[in-house]
Amino acid sequence: MALRDRVNRADRTPSEPDDLITRYRDRLLEEIDLDELARLAPAQRRARLERILGSLLSIEGPVMSSRERSQLIQRIVDDSLGLGVLEPLLADETVTEIMVNGPNDVFVERGGRLERVPTTFSSMEHLYQTIDRIVSTVNRRVDESSPMVDARLPTGERVNVIIPPLALDGPTLTIRRFPTPFRxxxxxxxxxxxxxxxxxxxxxxxxxxxxxxxxxxxxxxxxxxxxxxxxxxxxxxxxxxxxxxxxxxxxxxxxxxxxxxxxxxxxxxxxxxxxxxxxxxxxxxxxxxxxxxxxxxxxxxxxxxxxxxxxxxxxxxxxxxxxxxxxxxxxxxxxxxxxxxxxxxxxxxxxxxxxxxxxxxxxxxxxxxxxxxxxxxxxxxxxxxxxxxxxxxxxxxxxxxxxxxxxxxxxxxxxxxxxxxxxxxxxxxxxxx
Ligand SMILES: Nc1ncnc2c1ncn2[C@@H]1O[C@H](COP(=O)(O)OP(=O)(O)OP(=O)(O)O)[C@@H](O)[C@H]1O
Ligand SMILES: [Mg+2]
Structure with missing residues (x-):
């Protein structure tokens, strides 16, 4: 059983846009051919997901402005690829470290200083899903029997995950980025x-x-x-x-x-x-x-x-x-x-x-x-x-x-x-x- 299935559902605090994200992320996963996607380069992968999602939304999605629509697409695609809601932080060159202390507490280090960022996960389950996805890309798993994982992502970042019962206040994820190394x-x-x-x-x-x-x-x-x-x-x-x-x-x-x-x-x-x-x-x-x-x-x-x-x-x-x-x-x-x-x-x-x-x-x-x-x-x-x-x-x-x-x-x-x-x-x- 995947870890996320064991997460207490009462931890979920869904809100309307988050529901939309979840619904269309699931729809997107039904529509895409994962094998085909795996053969594409990362940039093409994103473009492909955006295209499929765009047509899904125009056929069955709610009425929304084109700005809302492109924001929604961006969030769902971010969420379906790589590090999910953390992707924008990872794309930010000035961020050297990302620290997630539960779904609502995300901090980054910039220029040697810690700061809180508005990024949040829609629920505890969402955070667990992201963690599952990150550790499964490196063939590792995190669950009660191995509640700590230290690994290196294919893109070079170092990731540490520690979950309850060892982490008392929820799953904790620490990602250290390695920008071009300093000489x-x-x-x-x-x-x-x-x-x-x-x-x-x-x-x-x-x-x-x-x-x-x-x-x-x-x-x-x-x-x-x-x-x-x-x-x-x-x-x-x-x-x-x-x-x-x-x-x-x-x-x-x-x-x-x-x-x-x-x-x-x-x-x-x-x-x-x-x-x-x-x-x-x-x-x-x-x-x-x-x-x-x-x-x-x-x-x-x-x-x-x-x-x-x-x-x-x-x-x-x-x-x-x-x-x-x-x-x-x-x-x-x-x-x-x-x-x-x-x-x-x-x-x-x-x-x-x-x-x-x-x-x-x-x-x-x-x-x-x-x-x-x-x-x-x-x-x-x-x-x-x-x-x-x-x-x-x-x-x-x-x-x-x-x-x-x-x-x-x-x-x-x-x-x-x-x-x-x-x-x-x-x-x-x-x-x-
Ligand atoms: N001289 C420096 N100037 C500015 N930033 C730096 C410098 N050295 C390291 N950093 C940044 O600080 C962070 C921590 O650096 P590093 O991993 O080298 O520290 P460390 O002492 O090895 O840490 P740890 O104790 O976790 O092994 C990294 O994000 C790195 O990019
Ligand atoms: Mg070190």
Whole structure:
């Protein structure tokens, strides 16, 4: 039984235009030849539905103005294709995230800020129908036995669905759009970093430093990782490993791997760590892991230490220094159960640079700090600051001003860049400490 059939009918609050939409959406589904429709390109599909609906309405529809008629057609077609009432939000380039918290609460993120939009679903059932349609396009299902789904749409968006009883107030849908990925140069324009830091990071990526990007939820880690990956030279073989593929690298030689959750019977799980281990046998020049969240951290560190320099990953953390503790905790979740000082040894030898991102009160995602990890072997962590954003006192509400301040590079780092034939950008000083 489809989920929508189990939804309490009392949740429905039909109104007249919604009834018209439902009636003609059903009529449209009776009239069209689904196989034929599937063979058409998306734009033709829409045109075809509009034509069939237009003639249906002129034969049996109620009297209405041509404006009402075209609005009705638009809504029904939107509703029958793709993401239904959410289509217009998806078509809006400025929207980066769509959040549906039940049929009447739809929010979007634009320019880093949340706002409520007037879009609504006609009923709880309507929302469930849309959710069913979205997850079925990726051969997944959502129901009481698997009430959470995280998936990537064929068009690239990442979708998360969680329904009752886990979501207390109704089905919750979160869609993250991936507009053309930002390059590092675009991020300079957005105030995320300055030219000097971009130059340094370019040199560090080319010189194959191992880099960790950190930050809170939605701070821009994946975006930054993608932009950094864009600096990898074209002649290197890159393997990307993710839970739900979000990275979009422009290089020619990229192999993309995606983990797989267990199926309903609880089998078939392929975890990030399995993919990291497998990637070692794929002759990668670079391994990029979208985010480390558990025991795979140790595999990643070992990969970085065994000839796969220049690897990049992200971890959720509240500061660059907090990140090292997080890595330690995550690495200790591996079934290898290494003593903590062995893990510290791995982290000290593997990691070169930590880039921490933060979202300011103005919604701008910035590199809050860049730290170089300079400790060796089993020593306690020692970091040296390379860059940080120094914020002026808040002048106006939701306005942030400030500047990026850079420090001379630690000697080891400088030497590594020079050995790799990279220049040290002037902002990072020629002083030898
Ligand atoms: N530097 C930036 N400037 C402007 N917008 C950005 C920037 N970085 C990311 N964004 C936007 O912010 C949203 C979140 O970005 P991203 O997915 O990179 O964050 P994240 O830290 O990886 O999130 P999560 O914790 O969910 O993995 C996206 O919509 C993205 O387009
Ligand atoms: Mg991310």
């Amino acid at each position: 590092l140069a675009d991020l300079i324009g957005k105030g995320t970093l300055d030219d000097h830091l971009a130059l340094l990071l370019g040199a560090c990526v080319r010189a194959k430093l191992n880099i960790l990007v950190t930050g809170g939820t939605g701070s821009g880690k994946t975006t930054f990782l993608n932009a950094l990956s864009g600096l990898i030279p074209d002649d290197e073989r890159i393997v990307t490993i993710e839970d739900a593929a979000e990275l979009s690298l422009q290089q020619e030689h990229v192999v993309r791997l995606e983990s797989r959750p267990a199926n309903v019977e609880g089998v078939g799980l392929v975890a990030i760590r399995d993919l990291v281990r497998n990637s070692l046998r794929m002759r990668p020049d670079r391994i990029i892991v979208g985010e480390v969240r558990g025991g795979e951290t140790l595999d990643m560190l070992q990969a970085m230490n065994t000839g796969h320099e220049g690897s990049l990953t992200t971890v959720h953390a509240n500061s660059a220094t907090d990140a090292l503790g997080r890595l330690e905790t995550l690495a200790s979740m591996s079934e290898l159960e290494l003593p903590i000082d062995t893990i510290r040894d791995q982290i000290n030898s593997a990691l070169d640079l930590v880039i921490h991102l933060d979202r300011g009160a103005d919604g701008v995602r910035r590199v809050a700090e860049v730290q170089a990890l300079v400790s060796h072997r089993r020593e306690d962590y020692r970091v040296e600051q390379v860059s940080r954003f120094v914020q002026d006192d808040l002048v106006l509400e939701r306005t942030v001003t400030g500047r990026f301040v850079h420090q001379p590079l630690p000697d080891d780092l400088r030497a590594r860049l020079l050995r790799a034939g990279e220049a040290v950008p002037a902002a990072f000083g020629a002083v030898t400490r």
